[in-house]
Amino acid sequence: MAGEQQTSANGYVVETEDLWRIYKMGSIEVPALRGVNLRIPAGRFVALKGRSGSGKTTLLNCIGGLDQPTRGVVRVFGRDLSKLNERQLTQWRRERVGFVFQSFGLLPTLSAYENVELMLRIAGVHGRERHERTLYCLRLVGLEKWMDHRPYELSGGQQQRVAIARALANNPQLILADEPTGELDSVTAREILSLFRRIVEEEHVTLLMSSHDPLVDEYVDQILQLRDGQIVEE
Numbered sequence: 001m002a003g004e005q006q007t008s009a010n011g012y013v014v015e016t017e018d019l020w021r022i023y024k025m026g027s028i029e030v031p032a033l034r035g036v037n038l039r040i041p042a043g044r045f046v047a048l049k050g051r052s053g054s055g056k057t058t059l060l061n062c063i064g065g066l067d068q069p070t071r072g073v074v075r076v077f078g079r080d081l082s083k084l085n086e087r088q089l090t091q092w093r094r095e096r097v098g099f100v101f102q103s104f105g106l107l108p109t110l111s112a113y114e115n116v117e118l119m120l121r122i123a124g125v126h127g128r129e130r131h132e133r134t135l136y137c138l139r140l141v142g143l144e145k146w147m148d149h150r151p152y153e154l155s156g157g158q159q160q161r162v163a164i165a166r167a168l169a170n171n172p173q174l175i176l177a178d179e180p181t182g183e184l185d186s187v188t189a190r191e192i193l194s195l196f197r198r199i200v201e202e203e204h205v206t207l208l209m210s211s212h213d214p215l216v217d218e219y220v221d222q223i224l225q226l227r228d229g230q231i232v233e234e
């Protein structure tokens with residue numbers, strides 16, 4: 001796939017222009033996003049805040065190419081996502097974006113190691129390189145001692161660390177995390193937020209995280225506040 005630029009010409013990793021997403025349910029239209037304009041520079045840790053139903057998940061899904069906007073533009077690394085076909089989009093996601101979800105999303109029958117390694121298998125990374133990268137990611141999140149354990153043998157915080165290691169496996173430059181601390185107690189949530197902070201510094205990724213937890217304010221560089229599908233303050 002052509003184009004390996006890390007950001008657009010003007011230095012933003014994520015840009016949206018007048019982004020709308022209207023869900024249609026029969027004759028009823030639900031406008032989840034109503035003209036969102038945002039710009040996120042490289043290397044930032046950004047919180048997307050807003051109460052339940054404000055459009056956070058919808059916005060993250062549009063930025064990650066998991067959902068198509070009804071109107072407007074999403075550019076990630078300078079690339080207009082609407083210009084990619086399904087196959088290109090899948091490849092783009094795999095190579096450039098890491099996803100972290102509230103409920104971890106680990107495969108229950110695989111060990112921590114295998115959950116991380118699977119991403120590299122799918123990407124076609126082989127042998128020693130795959131092994132080294134898997135170990136590197138597990139070490140980064142402090143889980144090398146737990147790598148043979150399956151998800152049910154791990155705490156919620158540990159499971160989320162596995163999910164973060166998995167998101168990092170393919171060395172993406174953008175991580176999208178949807179309420180990653182939503183199911184964790186506040187002590188564990190702080191550990192995950194510190195880990196994110198460190199990953200942004202050390203791995204030079206840009207991290208966009210949705211949350212409605214006031215705790216996140218101390219850890220991020222920037223807060224975007226969503227209300228009823230619109231950004232109301234930065």
Ligand code: ADP
Binds near residue numbers: 023057
């Ligand atoms: P948040 O993540 O901030 O809770 P969402 O993006 O999930 O917000 O939802 C924004 C709005 O869009 C809400 O009103 C929600 O009910 C609606 N919505 C989300 N997903 C769908 C869907 N698949 N079909 C219809 N409406 C949806």
Ligand code: MG
Binds near residue numbers: 056057058
């Ligand atoms: Mg949500």
